Amino acid sequence: MEDVVVIGAGLSGLTAAGQLHQRGYRVRVVDKSRGLGGRVATRRLATTSLDHGCRYLQPFADPALSPIPALLASGILQPWQPETFALEANGSIRATATATLYAAPQGMSAVAKALAAGLTIHRHWRATALTPMPQGWHIEGEGLGSDSQSEISALEARAVVVAIPAPQAAALVAATAQPHDAISDLVQQLQTVAFDPVITVMAGYSPQTSPWLSQQTAPGGWMVTGDAHPTLGWIALDSSKRPAAKAAEPKESVVVLHSSAEFAAQAIDRPDLESVGQDLLAIAAKPLAPWLSSPEWMQVHRWRYGFVRQPLGVSVLSSPAWPTFVGCGDWCPGGQVEGAIASGHQAAKLIAQALV
Numbered sequence: 001m002e003d004v005v006v007i008g009a010g011l012s013g014l015t016a017a018g019q020l021h022q023r024g025y026r027v028r029v030v031d032k033s034r035g036l037g038g039r040v041a042t043r044r045l046a047t048t049s050l051d052h053g054c055r056y057l058q059p060f061a062d063p064a065l066s067p068i069p070a071l072l073a074s075g076i077l078q079p080w081q082p083e084t085f086a087l088e089a090n091g092s093i094r095a096t097a098t099a100t101l102y103a104a105p106q107g108m109s110a111v112a113k114a115l116a117a118g119l120t121i122h123r124h125w126r127a128t129a130l131t132p133m134p135q136g137w138h139i140e141g142e143g144l145g146s147d148s149q150s151e152i153s154a155l156e157a158r159a160v161v162v163a164i165p166a167p168q169a170a171a172l173v174a175a176t177a178q179p180h181d182a183i184s185d186l187v188q189q190l191q192t193v194a195f196d197p198v199i200t201v202m203a204g205y206s207p208q209t210s211p212w213l214s215q216q217t218a219p220g221g222w223m224v225t226g227d228a229h230p231t232l233g234w235i236a237l238d239s240s241k242r243p244a245a246k247a248a249e250p251k252e253s254v255v256v257l258h259s260s261a262e263f264a265a266q267a268i269d270r271p272d273l274e275s276v277g278q279d280l281l282a283i284a285a286k287p288l289a290p291w292l293s294s295p296e297w298m299q300v301h302r303w304r305y306g307f308v309r310q311p312l313g314v315s316v317l318s319s320p321a322w323p324t325f326v327g328c329g330d331w332c333p334g335g336q337v338e339g340a341i342a343s344g345h346q347a348a349k350l351i352a353q354a355l356v
């Protein structure tokens, strides 16, 4: 039996696991994906990488919780200074002040890898049900890979941290073998949380294409936010975050585009994702730059649980009936990566108190 099983290797789960590991607990992290980091996600391509989830980090409101200074010192993060614009609802563009942004030249998933150092992580294993036992928790799951760990059908632990998006946590908690009032209470709380979906387009352009926007005043990186736009949420020259694979060679330009929540809600289940991606690039090309609609290659990803629209409003999900259960993630306090990390810290604190 482990001391703690952490379900979910996103930044909240890795933070909780790291804190508990540092306090001397035996911790095992499980994640259904092959990679680490959840929505802090990097796709590896033949000659480059791109961030199709979290784009950058910004200075934390609470510097005590911020991993940014350590990540800068180790070279994992570097300042990213694109020229920034806002795309208005009517398609007009205006330059905006540049915020302080930090990106990872190797891809943002390097942030997750740094937080995961020293932890025992069981990947490609999806937790399917969670049942309280007199001395802890029984966690059923299924292996999704072909390694020997994938054959494990259940884990047991004195405490459990559920660090997965609230709708998935609700399904996991509801699938218990022992219905209990506290379970219904947790599920009810989880059901108050709402997420917005996002459709992400990744597109590559030949080194011969000039990757500038019509509005740009200086060559280099650019980023456009579309907070008021009905279709486009955000678009940027992702390749400006990283150096060329071979310094002497001209660099392929890579653009990453995130749709608005409104657009994604309508298109998330469309089977023709390729044409959804082409539509989004064509919509971006009109106000920004004609070359955007003619990529050499394109990939599309759907995030069913992209951004938190309605958080739980507290730092973690907990139940007085079960001090050894804690739910954490950005969906608890809101606030994206900073919220996820703050929630992971609080989860570790509560579990450590419950295990003394």
Ligand SMILES: Cc1cc2nc3c(=O)[nH]c(=O)nc-3n(C[C@H](O)[C@H](O)[C@H](O)COP(=O)(O)OP(=O)(O)OC[C@H]3O[C@@H](n4cnc5c(N)ncnc54)[C@H](O)[C@@H]3O)c2cc1C
Pocket: 007, 008, 009, 010, 011, 012, 013, 030, 031, 032, 033, 036, 037, 038, 039, 040, 052, 053, 054, 055, 056, 057, 058, 125, 126, 127, 128, 163, 164, 165, 168, 172, 198, 200, 258, 303, 305, 306, 307, 328, 329, 330, 331, 335, 336, 337, 338, 340
């Ligand atoms: C497109 C996009 C862009 C973003 N850009 C930014 C940004 O620029 N800056 C910023 O601060 N934030 C950004 N965010 C938000 C940020 O990525 C999240 O707030 C943060 O990564 C959430 O971390 P988390 O640990 O709470 O959840 P997640 O990252 O969602 O981690 C949950 C993990 O649980 C795993 N999992 C789920 N179900 C199970 C199961 N049953 N069993 C095992 N494992 C399971 C998943 O595979 C995943 O790895 C962005 C998000 C998206 C989608």
